[in-house]
Each structure stands twice: as C-alpha cells, then as structure tokens.
Amino acid sequence: MQGDMSGNDDATELARRALAHFQNRTTDRAPGQMRLPAAAYADPERYAREVQRVFRELPIAIALSLELPEPGSYKAETLMGIPLLVTRDESGTAHAFLNVCRHRGAIVCPAGSGRRKRFACPYHAWTYDLEGKLVGVYAAESFGEVDRETRPLTELHCAERAGVIFACLTPGIAFDIDAWLGDFKAKLDSLALDDWVVYEQRELDGPGWKATLDGYLEVYHHDSVHRSTVGQYTIGNLLVHDVYGPHQRLTFGRRNLPELETLPESEWRPDDYIRIIHSVFPNLSISGIVGGHCLVSQIFPGPTHETTVTRQTVLCSTAEQTPEWQDAARTFSEMTLQAVRDEDYAVVATIQAALPANANEEFLIGRNEPGVQHYHRTVDRVMNGDVSALRGAP
DSSP states (O other): OOSOSSOHHHHHHHHHHHHHHHHHTOOOOOSSOEEEETHHHHOHHHHHHHIIIIISSSOEEEEEGGGSOSTTEEEEEEETTEEEEEEEOTTSOEEEEEOBOTTTOOBSSOSEEEEOSEEEOTTTOOEEETTOOEEEOTTHHHHOOOOGGGOSOOEEOEEEETTEEEEOSSTTOOOOHHHHHTTHHHHHHTTOGGGOEEEEEEEEEESOHHHHHHTTSOSTTHHHHOTTTGGGTEEEEEEEEEEETTEEEEEEEETTGGGGGGSOGGGOOGGGTEEEEEEETTTEEEEEETTTEEEEEEEEEOSSTTOEEEEEEEEEOOSOOOHHHHHHHHHHHHHHHIIIIIIIHHHHHHHHHHGGGOOOSEEEEOTTOHHHHHHHHHHHHHHTTOHHHHHTOO
16 A cells, blocks of 8 residues: 555554454444434525535635646646636646636636646637736737736635645635644545555546435445445444544454454554545545555535535556556456445435435434534534634634
C-alpha cells in the first residue's frame, strides 16, 4: 500500500480494538438509538435547504490533487449544476472558479482536463489565465473600455490539504481548512493520496443523498447485501468508530482478523487485518484497501431529493504496471463497481422508491450504526445555525 491507512501505532490500536470486538462478539455503539423522521429523506423543500447549507456553504471535496499533477493542469466539471474550473497555476497553487465568462456568461472551458495556460471563451474569445485573470479582450478597440481588474473569473475559496482540493461553492464564503479538518488531517495525510495513480474514474447515478450516504457509514448490512463481493472479506456488524469533529473514521475487521489471536503484537501487520474508511463530511469517502488499491467516492446531491451522482475514483499503487498489476486493478475496480452500483445502490433505490407510500413516519437508527447517527446529527447542527463553528470561518 502507498501509506499506512492510519499510521502504524494507530493501526495497531485499531486492530487491537477490532480483535477485542471479535472475541467478545461486540461492536462500537452509540449511547442510544436514534429516531429519524422519514421527512429527512422525502421532503423536497427540506432537501433544497440542506443542500444549500451543507453542500454549497461548507467546504467540500471537488477534486483530488493528483488530478492536477503539475503547474498548468486544469479540470473543468459541473457539480450540482454549478460549472467549475479548477486550475493549478505556475507556482503550484490550486484555484477554483465558476467556469463562466464575465462578459456574457458562456461556459469558458469545456468539461475535461489537461494542461493549458489560457482559457478562451468560445463565444467572444475573452481570455483568462490560470489565476482567473482577464488577460485578453477580443477587438478591444471597438468593444470599448474594460476594467480587466474587476472582471476576473469568479473565484471560489479553495484550499488543498492531504491530497484533496476543497472549495466552497458559494462565492464570497471563506473557510479555514485546518480548522475544518482539525485532527483528522493527520489521518488523511497518512494515506499519502498524492502517491497513487488513477486507474479509472466513473460516475454513478444513485438514489437520494442521505439514503445513499448512509450506506457508506455502517457495516451492519455487509453480510446480507455483499455476500459475493466485499462481504467475503469483511466481518459484518463489527465496527470500530472514531469521530473528529464532523468527520469520521470507520474501521472494519477483515475475515482473517482471528489470526491475530495467535501472533504476538510485535509481528502484527495491522493493515492486513483491518479495513479503514475515512469519511470527510459531507461528501468524501476514502476506502483504504490492502493490496495496493484504494477507492475514493465523492457523493453529490442530484437535482431532486431522489437522486445523487457519485464520482468513483479507483487508485492503484505506483508499482510497475505489469500485466499482473493490470489484472489486479481491473478485478478490484469491477468488484467495487458491483458492490456499490449493483448491491448498495440497488437496495437503497428501493428505500427511495418506497418513501411515498408513507409506511414509516420515522426510521430507527440502531446503536450499532453510530456513523449514521453522527452524520445526521452533524447535518442538524449545520441547519440549526452552527455553520461558522463547523466551517472554521476566519
């Protein structure tokens, strides 16, 4: 693997906690059950308010650093209906802009990625540089005077940490990324995300935001839903749960975990026996997998409360890309696609489809689902006005 999933000493402690749960047939638990109104999943007006506050006014993960590998790199994309242009300037600093010309509002750069120094609007050829500055006005003599200093691309507050580029999608809202990540940054740093290579990236349509994300935050369903995929390797209903402000780390026990009972701790290779998921609120899940593979998922609410778009990025080690490397990467990619699209999302789609039947006024979130509870409580904190504290606004 490219780096320890949590740091060696930390991983040993996580393995120790997971092994104790296996031996005692227990799991980390919340203090009590949580009653969650079904309206949290079904009310379109509530959905719109929450998307605005949670996904457009807080920092969210918009790209991985390795997607912009060098100065002059860019990526143009649309997230939740917002056209974005992410660049890395000549000094290596990442920027995020609304991908909209300041003349008549056309999309400046088509979707895609690559390298370039200038971005020319296809409508009237106004041109911008990697820092978003307006550097060229076509036929300036006949157009009339333009104060270029006042018409750069609209920049969004952006920061890069631990191999992830974060931005706030609402212009004018700033955040302190170090306050936002807090102690969780050290856990993300241990993944060494910059040191991987992208094997494959794809987008998956899915059901509603909350129902979709819930599945990333518990292992209670693994034995029933993932028997033929990841459930073969993970012990169901065994969770080691840690919280870092709004963020979470979920540690699962692998099926070979009982082997640690016969080994002295000095001989443990913890990452061979546990699986760690780092969940960055509100939309990023990084699943560290043994064997030189890692799955990064970015979950974005769709245009309605019944839809999401998930960007899946399959990362692989930088080992020599032999036929064996290709075969292992393809196998991992196909397995994760099946587990998420054909198993998780297929089941969760039935939840979304059944909500209009009003069979449940509320859902009961178990004590053995502390990650789900923590996520929903964090959403409630945001909606109750605790945005500045969570965002770490300067």
